[in-house]
Amino acid sequence: MLTTSERIAFVLIALASLLLTAHGVSRIVRAIARGQGRPTWGLFFRRVIPVSLDILLQRPIFRTRPLVSALHAGVFFAFVFYGLVNILDLAEGFTGFSTLHRGGIAALYNLIADLLSVAALVGMVGLLVRRFGLRPFRFNERVFLLPSVRFGISRDSAIVGGFILLHVGSRWVGQAVRIAESERADWSQPTASLVAALFHGWSEAALTTASHVTWWLALGLILAFLPYFPYSKHIHLFMAPLNLILREERPLGQLEPPTSSNGALGAERLEQLRWYQLLDGYACIMCNRCQDVCPAHGTGRALSPAALEINKRYYLNRNLGAFAGGATSPPLLEIATTKEAVWSCTTCAACVRICPVGNRPMLDLIDIRRALVNQGDPLDPNLQAALESLARYGNSFGKPARQRARWTKELPFPIKDARKEPVEYLWFVGDFASFDPRMQENTKIVAQLFHAAELDFGILYEDERNTGNDVRRVGEEGLFEMLVEQNLAALEKAQFRAIVTTDPHSYNALRNEYPAYGFQVPVYHYTELLADLLERGRLRVQQPLTAAVTYHDPCYLGRYNRITAAPRRILHALGLELREMPRHGENTYCCGAGGGRIWMDSGGQERPSEQRIREAVALGEDLRYFVVACPKDMAMYSDAVKTTGYEAQLTVIDVARLVAMAVGINGLERESISVTTEAP
Numbered sequence: 001m002l003t004t005s006e007r008i009a010f011v012l013i014a015l016a017s018l019l020l021t022a023h024g025v026s027r028i029v030r031a032i033a034r035g036q037g038r039p040t041w042g043l044f045f046r047r048v049i050p051v052s053l054d055i056l057l058q059r060p061i062f063r064t065r066p067l068v069s070a071l072h073a074g075v076f077f078a079f080v081f082y083g084l085v086n087i088l089d090l091a092e093g094f095t096g097f098s099t100l101h102r103g104g105i106a107a108l109y110n111l112i113a114d115l116l117s118v119a120a121l122v123g124m125v126g127l128l129v130r131r132f133g134l135r136p137f138r139f140n141e142r143v144f145l146l147p148s149v150r151f152g153i154s155r156d157s158a159i160v161g162g163f164i165l166l167h168v169g170s171r172w173v174g175q176a177v178r179i180a181e182s183e184r185a186d187w188s189q190p191t192a193s194l195v196a197a198l199f200h201g202w203s204e205a206a207l208t209t210a211s212h213v214t215w216w217l218a219l220g221l222i223l224a225f226l227p228y229f230p231y232s233k234h235i236h237l238f239m240a241p242l243n244l245i246l247r248e249e250r251p252l253g254q255l256e257p258p259t260s261s262n263g264a265l266g267a268e269r270l271e272q273l274r275w276y277q278l279l280d281g282y283a284c285i286m287c288n289r290c291q292d293v294c295p296a297h298g299t300g301r302a303l304s305p306a307a308l309e310i311n312k313r314y315y316l317n318r319n320l321g322a323f324a325g326g327a328t329s330p331p332l333l334e335i336a337t338t339k340e341a342v343w344s345c346t347t348c349a350a351c352v353r354i355c356p357v358g359n360r361p362m363l364d365l366i367d368i369r370r371a372l373v374n375q376g377d378p379l380d381p382n383l384q385a386a387l388e389s390l391a392r393y394g395n396s397f398g399k400p401a402r403q404r405a406r407w408t409k410e411l412p413f414p415i416k417d418a419r420k421e422p423v424e425y426l427w428f429v430g431d432f433a434s435f436d437p438r439m440q441e442n443t444k445i446v447a448q449l450f451h452a453a454e455l456d457f458g459i460l461y462e463d464e465r466n467t468g469n470d471v472r473r474v475g476e477e478g479l480f481e482m483l484v485e486q487n488l489a490a491l492e493k494a495q496f497r498a499i500v501t502t503d504p505h506s507y508n509a510l511r512n513e514y515p516a517y518g519f520q521v522p523v524y525h526y527t528e529l530l531a532d533l534l535e536r537g538r539l540r541v542q543q544p545l546t547a548a549v550t551y552h553d554p555c556y557l558g559r560y561n562r563i564t565a566a567p568r569r570i571l572h573a574l575g576l577e578l579r580e581m582p583r584h585g586e587n588t589y590c591c592g593a594g595g596g597r598i599w600m601d602s603g604g605q606e607r608p609s610e611q612r613i614r615e616a617v618a619l620g621e622d623l624r625y626f627v628v629a630c631p632k633d634m635a636m637y638s639d640a641v642k643t644t645g646y647e648a649q650l651t652v653i654d655v656a657r658l659v660a661m662a663v664g665i666n667g668l669e670r671e672s673i674s675v676t677t678e679a680p
């Protein structure tokens with residue numbers, strides 16, 4: 001079909017294009033390789049098939065936004081099939097071979113190509129209308145964006161969108177031209193045959209010219225686009241699967257130790273991030289799903305996990321030659337994010353869970369915190385005081401260790417000292433449950449329930465320390481290790497089969513962080529034990545509760561550790577009507593306390609917990625209880641229900657208290673009667 005001079009031109013342009021593209025790709029690979037650590041290539045062979053299947057079925061994309069995901073799927077499926085289409089079109093241009101009007105497998109190929117062309121065009125138009133017409137991608141004005149990002153996001157989307165429309169559209173119209181040239185419809189290309197009607201009456205010369213022009217627009221455009229490809233968001237087509245295939249196999253709740261370069265801990269600069277954190281920037285599709293679920297951004301703070309990834313890529317693209325060549329990059333706090341944003345993160349991991357390409361912006365924020373802490377950068381005064389208390393007393397309340405188990409003195413029975421006698425369950429009570437006067441009542445109720453169920457349990461008394469879960473996420477690695485050592489020394493003295501914790505943060509540390517230090521025992525959350533005790537009849541419901549309630553999944557329980565069923569089994573066993581908030585289970589919304597935020601000043605800004613209370617209130621005026629299963633949640637939501645003015649309407653209550661009301665512990669059965677008979 002092509003003339004000889006066209007063929008020569010195509011080959012020469014293709015060579016130049018491929019050389020330029022290879023140059024860009026090699027610079028990106030060298031830039032990513034400057035990150036710390038190296039991929040485990042063994043993962044590639046183990047994961048390539050399951051991850052490819054996931055991607056082919058578009059599973060990560062369809063987790064949210066079904067309509068947008070369907071539009072994207074149209075473009076994606078066409079892209080995959082167009083690999084074959086482009087090869088056959090190339091062959092047609094060079095040899096004259098054509099699948100037009102052929103039967104059998106060629107007809108099937110034509111039909112798929114025809115339908116997918118339309119799917120890609122519809123999908124791309126829909127996505128462009130959304131991006132430029134509806135403009136859903138807005139960062140709040142406090143979010144740091146590189147100047148090149150402000151303009152670059154729209155430009156990149158327009159170029160990529162325009163390329164797909166022109167490439168696929170030209171090929172589709174080109175097929176219509178060839179059908180018109182053949183003077184009869186091709187039933188295997190129904191939509192192109194319809195378009196062919198537009199060319200009826202065109203002269204043979206005009207149709208030949210149109211055929212050449214559309215061929216060049218479809219395939220020549222690829223050559224023009226290829227050198228730009230590594231710098232565009234289109235590179236996610238390769239980087240996203242790589243990111244998903246090579247992501248390290250560690251639980252979400254277990255952090256890697258900080259990177260160390262030239263004696264500095266954590267990441268002050270791009271090259272101090274790990275290789276996969278640099279890859280994240282290139283895998284990002286700028287969908288802003290992470291920002292949509294981020295409680296810090298949602299409450300107007302300066303943090304956007306999406307902006308962090310996008311800034312990283314734009315900085316790298318603009319300075320790729322120098323960075324790939326080994327130049328020192330500016331501090332991340334000048335090119336990627338701000339200190340305010342870094343300290344706004346609650347480490348809720350919502351951004352990590354939602355990202356369709358496997359990015360982990362939260363880890364960058366923790367690594368930057370590690371560098372700041374290591375450099376002795378001034379901290380929020382409340383956080384500083386909490387860390388000092390933790391270093392001195394092993395708790396953030398600044399209380400002597402001997403006061404940790406003071407609450408046990410108010411119980412009508414003794415609690416075993418697990419350091420002195422063997423127990424089946426070692427109850428790791430946690431700081432808030434031990435020291436906060438607002439929580440101690442609840443802690444005593446949990447003890448009474450365990451006692452009533454004849455559970456063989458004990459505690460570590462003054463030897464228990466904060467597990468360090470949030471200390472580590474603040475970036476204070478040295479203090480974290482000190483707390484781990486102290487706890488391990490205490491745990492070594494005790495004999496027990498399993499651990500039960502009240503606090504999801506302690507649960508996470510004991511289950512996911514401590515195994516790296518050689519500590520491996522079964523760990524349960526108290527809701528798991530209570531659900532089990534109720535179902536096995538060791539706790540019997542005397543008075544079913546009939547109120548309408550909602551349950552808040554703590555991030556470190558529901559999202560990090562996927563414990564979502566046990567608390568709901570309890571509510572069901574008590575007879576309560578559970579109304580789910582829109583964000584629940586693994587998609588829960590953060591209360592705002594994690595990652596050390598509970599120790600920091602909110603600066604008078606709205607808190608995520610206040611938004612959450614409004615979300616609960618929207619479930620109905622008759623909703624009586626906001627049920628929690630975390631002492632920190634109890635603290636956060638007890639405050640939020642007051643500051644939002646819903647204290648009279650909605651009661652924040654721990655799930656253990658509801659169990660005690662239903663089974664009749666310590667006079668709480670009277671409360672249960674009021675639940676069933678009195679209006680809130």
Ligand code: SF4
Pocket residue numbers: 290293294295296297303304305344345346347348349350351352361362365
């Ligand atoms: S971990 Fe949570 S708070 Fe931190 S960036 Fe991600 S979504 Fe935002």
Ligand code: SF4
Pocket residue numbers: 283284285286287288289290291305306309354355356357358359361
């Ligand atoms: S980090 Fe992930 S979720 Fe966030 S914008 Fe990029 S691709 Fe989307």
